[in-house]
Amino acid sequence: MSDTAAATPTTDERLAYRSVFQRVFVRPEVGGMIGAIGIWTFFWAVSETFGTVGQTFGWLDIAATLGIMAVAVSMLMIGGEFDLSSGAMTGAMGMLIIYMVKETGETGGWGLPLVVAIPLSLAVALGIGYLNGYMVERTGQPSFIITLATFFALRGLKLGLAKREVQQIQMARTDEATDFDLFRPFFAAEWARNDHQFELRDFTFITLIVLAFAIVILGISELWFKRNESLKSAGLVQFLAGIVLGVAGGVAMHLTDGVAANIAAAAAIAVGVLVGVNGWASWRYEPIADRGKLEIREDLKRRLAIGVGLVVVGAIFAVIIDSSSKRDVFFPFTTQGIRAILFVGFVAAGLTVLAMASQGALSINPATKFAVTSIMALAVVFVALTIFVDSESAKFRAAFFSVVMFVALVLFAWATIVSRFTERRHPDRQSDRLGARMLVAAALLLAVGMATRLLFTIDAEILAGIPPAKTSVRLLWFFVFAAVLVWVLANTKFGSWTYAVGGNKEAARQVGVPAARTKTQLFMLVSFAAWLVGLLIAFRINSIQANVGDGEEFEFIIAAVVGGTLLTGGYGTAFGGAIGAVIMAMPLLGIAAARWNTDWRWLFIGVILALAVIANKFIRDKAEGIRR
């Protein structure tokens, strides 16, 4: 009895199999990621400029400072506490730094060099965090109230001290620091895109993206299918042949220009994908012996009819409504906007019904599954063609058309393998790990590809007179800070204790977790983040108003919640906070890009918050359903 568990690493047979959906969606940040993609697509579709590099840098820049705070606040909330002083503290820290480095004189500061001011202000920040934690622990009162007190105290101090010391309601001139130029590169370095040319940019971008999608398909199939007892090398050969064909198609597409040549190249890519995916599957997975006969039952027929019908209705709306009209119908919708909403709405509804039909067909037999999923792929092709025929803007005709066609191809490739290979119905740690790693690798490739596309320009763009776009080092601070905290939360004692003190503080204390210390450290982490953000602001705008940051604490909390962190503590991730920050930042520029009044941002954020809370709850219940 005693050594069976240790000797056999395989999983327990009593464990119920969790579907791919359940394994993926159990992660708290997945809902946020889907939301982020949805919001981006929404603004991209309704505005002329949201997808441009300049705009992207714009919302990334907002997401950076918001994200540094949101990630730290997420951790504090997982630890079961709030910090309402976090917003005011960002401005306070920036003002403090400026005051320390400002030249002495009648209305001056202390004239310290940054090399002293930076650690000194950090010490003050950590002190405030410590005080927050100490007060909460000592009084046992909710952190909501304690930090509300800190918030008002800081707000008063900012205004009062600024007026007293420099007779202004702002603190100005970071650059009076004697060693300003030394520190500038670290906190305010900028990357001007037009100064960086990389002629292979698009090729790199497309290669990485296609590679990433290929790995996603293969990774999902690894999670989905049952492995063979032994690998079949014939499949491997076919897989490699598919890759060669696909790559050849890609290169041909890159080198040729004519319509016929492009169609031929696209066909080569399509065949390559189909051959490759099927090769991979027959190399690794167990084939289905009996695929059954096509059998469209009554309810399936009805679903197919409804789904196809909705897609067609969407297409009809797209065609009959004049897409060039910019007239306001009723606020805030233009004719064009209504057309987009009707089109997207009907098509999305139709495809959802078809997806449900495809899901239902799985329980009949593989042949039916193949037929129904193929019909869905055809519907997607139909959508792509509608877009192609009916759009005027190049972004829809070229970019979006290709993307939608690619989605259809992927769907069809999926139909071919899902009807030929056996679905896994038991847990398989090894496959799960490989699949998960492939998905992570794909995400990294995707990120590198996008970064290449964003950071570099090409000759043609400069000749066409593309406006200059800049990004700054604060983005790097955000990524590094978020990455470190994600790692800390998942892998260290401190991370474990954070979940523990938020989940059940008494229990944590009883087994020897230093609960009070952990919570205090979390408060200090938030004030560290506020200090970092204050520093970045001070270097960016050189002068800070006394009200900077006031009220932003709720945005940090919203970002954390949108990212899947529970308000009650004990559940969430740091990565979710970063995603939440991106979601919060996009509407700010997106609404302006769509030429709506930016005041609508608050409405938008309110709606996002409400939807996120509902969606997260739904996803969590759904994902954990089988285990409850």
Add this chain to the structure above:
Amino acid sequence: MTPPLLELEDISKYYGNIIALTDVTTSVNAGEVTCVLGDNGAGKSTFIKILAGVHEPTEGTIKMNGETVSFTSPRASLDAGIATVYQDLAMVPMMSVWRNFFLGSEPTNGLRIDKKKAKALAKEEMSKMGIDIRDTEQPVGTLSGGERQSVAIARAVYFGAKVLILDEPTSALGVKQSGVVLKYIIAARDRGLGVIFITHNPHHAYPVGDRFMILNRGKSMGNFAKAELPRDELVRMMAGGAELDQLTHEIEQA
């Protein structure tokens, strides 16, 4: 003769003018189970809190292996080898079994928690106690009440507890689950721990106990070895003895 593993002499605890415990004396030997029985309000919680280091006794001495000790904090009690498994389980429901198992004492590899080792150890240690957990990645909240108790007991045993204090481990459980927990109590005993099993259910206490101490309204009604106390007598004392006779009488008359 070696002194008992843990010995309490004339322990009293006052909260202001409220007397929670007076002159309670009992002991537990290694490899034995001492049951502390008492109805609601008998002072069981205070008794546990004193042993767990949450409260210090107003009067009286605690001895471990014959030496006087005093527990000023839960940590001190824990360090002395006394592990307390509370009624509310001392578990974090949203965290996985292995994280709960090692909470507060995670094995690390540099800064990083050695997850592989932690998971394997958690599974192995629990199977040593005869506890077969399906998946150590499972959140504790998804376990049944009996399984949760068993994780807590296995954890205490693994972390070198010499004395295991169980606060009403069976009170929230069904009949079958209670039986499972009693099995783990015996398993802990057989591994040489002194177990203090606090309960209000004499039927759960009697099969596993070597020694019984009955609390009533903050006072000890005496320590009994199993040999000198038949089950019926224990049940009768627990149920309030004379009071129950009176009650039976009243009910019969009605």
